[in-house]
Amino acid sequence: MDDALLTLLRSVDTPTVCNAIEVVEGKRGFNNFTRGTMQISDPNGVLIGYARTAKIAAIDPPTEAPDVIKKRRMAYYEQMATGPRPALAVVEDLDGNDAIGAFWGEINTTVHKGFGLCGALTNGVMRDLGDLPNGFPVIAGQIGPSHGFVHVKEIGTPVRIFGLEIADGDLVHADRHGALVIGKEHIEGLAVAIKKLLDTESIVLDAARRADFDFESFADAWSRFEAERT
Structure with missing residues (x-):
């Protein structure tokens, strides 16, 4: 674990790390x-x-x-x-x-x-x-x-x-x-996975925070979100 990854892990919450490990694994189901x-x-x-x-x-x-x-x-x-x-x-x-x-x-x-x-x-x-x-x-x-x-x-x-x-x-x-x-098997890809996870979540979050947010914009954002997430 290098200093950059350590700093990143200190800046995010445990649910984010939990989800990011699933990104590394490429599937749902991490349960440790x-x-x-x-x-x-x-x-x-x-x-x-x-x-x-x-x-x-x-x-x-x-x-x-x-x-x-x-x-x-x-x-x-x-x-x-x-x-x-x-x-x-x-x-x-x-x-x-x-x-x-x-x-x-x-x-x-x-x-x-x-x-x-x-x-x-x-x-x-x-x-x-x-x-x-x-x-x-x-x-x-x-x-x-x-x-x-x-x-x-x-x-x-x-x-x-x-x-x-x-x-x-x-x-x-x-x-x-x-x-x-x-796990040791998660270390190498974890930083990239965290960034991907945060970028993916921002698709929906940014849309939901706009003043003109409605069902149509939600449906569009969610479709793009679904295509990107694990």
Whole structure:
């Protein structure tokens, strides 16, 4: 992923990327994205980067020895502080729909931002919404007040976030609509596909925004749109 593509991906929303991947593939049916509605700390936030994955839990206290838990927590932070950039934290809460432990609050988000990550994606809980650092969006499953007994269970293993399987190192695009994984096979043609998609959509949008827009002009625009789109 070169700098030009990175800049482009930061400028568009996740639905645009989802549609553009279908343009690259030349067919409908791309489905490597999250399901369901997620919460986001910054409605305008866009995450694009390589996943640094982990799993946590918080409902029950850890059963392992405290020194084991501490060592794994520090190994987690080392995982997040290293690796290819741009990167984002992708953390699965094993408590699932019952999650109560807000791993993502003011301290943890500030630490991760300091490591150079662009944000966090989780099915778990976030809090401290008024105190999260600027420029570090968190996309989460829930908002809640407590950290519970939150502790790290796994580092660098594949995770599942709202139905989406994400491996460590996968290229992820996410915003308030959800997240998707951009496959290596999509990279080469993605910039051209995004431009084609935006140009195609403008056929209808430009027509609909004109003062003289009516059914006849819509039918003409839609016919041209249908001929161009995937």
